[in-house]
Amino acid sequence: MKAKIALLLLLITVHLGAQDNNRNEVKTVVDDFIQAMNQQDTKTLLTLMDRNIGFMTVFFDGKKSILAAESVEMFIENIESTSPGMIKEELLNYKITASDALATVWSEYNFYVSGSLSHCGENAFQLYKSPKGWRIIxxxxxxxxxxxxRIKTPTDKYERKATLIKFIDNWHRAASKAEMQPYFNAMSDDAIYVGTDPDEFWTKPQFKAWAKSYFEDGKAWHFETIKRDIFFTDDEDLAWFNEKLNTSMGTCHATGVAVYTRNGWKIKYYQLSVTVPNELLEDFLELKNSTNVKE
Incomplete structure (x- = not known):
């Protein structure tokens, strides 16, 4: 029985490793395609595409969609006829699904002409694993x-982390300076804030209404970060973090979720908790129960 379990775990590990390899290989092909297009290297482009590749574009004006098709010959001709250095496409993120034979890559992009932003949109790449490697079909x-x-999402993990750290620090700083507009502008419209009181489960408008008098009096709150851990999803647009904070209530813990939008990072969820040392927990519970606090 133990041997069967060990074999099963080994097979699962091998399978997950193969999936990671496929995703990495697929991402490399897409990156090479974008680089070759920006450099107008049509020879490399042709090696990355299957000869039966299809090109489709959806133009959307906010009300209706128009679908247009393009042949590979037209695509190559457009690339070759463009002045050197005139165009640049920049991928903002990657959502990759890959099996051993088929893969899809979804990515938002910005497109520049002569150094100026021209338009943006989403790319949907589909690839298959040919005998010569992954090819775009x-x-x-x-x-x-x-x-x-929107502005570009930092693609380097250290750069992404640095921008988010600065964003969260600035959010806390806005509260300590009683700057109401910057503080609430940093939160998404559907943000949830959970405070330390049992009734403090607020939507953004509710939280803003409660906090308004504190900001107007110039006495909001001051959180000093002692420790913070940050984690990102693969598509780079969502992060969750935990914090250990020095506050007027003593040491607090907090958990937050931040989402990357075309206007930069936004706080989507934040929960603040007061900490109680284990040796004081019984006294705390006794005090809490004796005061008939409504929960």
């Missing part, structure tokens, strides 16, 4: 006016 993209475009 379909590219479908959407195109939006640049007003809908």
């Amino acid at each position: 379909q590219i479908t993209d959407t195109r939006y006016n640049k007003e809908k475009c």
Whole structure:
């Protein structure tokens, strides 16, 4: 029985490792494709695509969609006829699903012409694993006016972490300086804030209404970060974090979720908890029960 379990665990490990390898290989092909397109290297482009590749574009004006098709010959001709250095496409993130034979890559992008932002949208790449490696068999993209475009998500994990750390620090700093607009602008419209009181489970408007008098009096709150851990999803657009804080209530713990939008990071969820030392827990519970606090 133990041997069967060990074999099963080994097979699972091998399978997960193969999936990771496939995703890495697929991402490399997509990155090489974008780099070759930006460099107008049509020879490399042709090696990354299957000869039967399809190109589709969805133009969306906010009300209706228009679908247009393009042949591989037209695509190559457009690349070759463009002045050197004139175009640049920048991928903002990656959502990759891959088996041993088929893969899809979803990515938002910004497109620049002569150094200026022209438009943005989403790319949907489909690839299959040929005898010579992964090849792109379909590219479908959407195109939006640049007003809908967002700033680039940092793709390097250390850069991403640095931008989020600065964002959270600035959010706490806005509270300590009683700067109401920057503080609540840093929260998404559907944000939830959970405070230390049992009734403090607020939507953003509810939290803002409760906090308004504190900000107007110039006496909000001051959180000093002692420790913080941050984690990211693979698509780079969602992060969750925990904090150990020095506050007027003593040491507190907090958990938060931040989402990356076209306007930068936003706090989507934040929960603050007061800590109680284990040796004081019985006294704390006795005090709490004796005061008939409503929960």
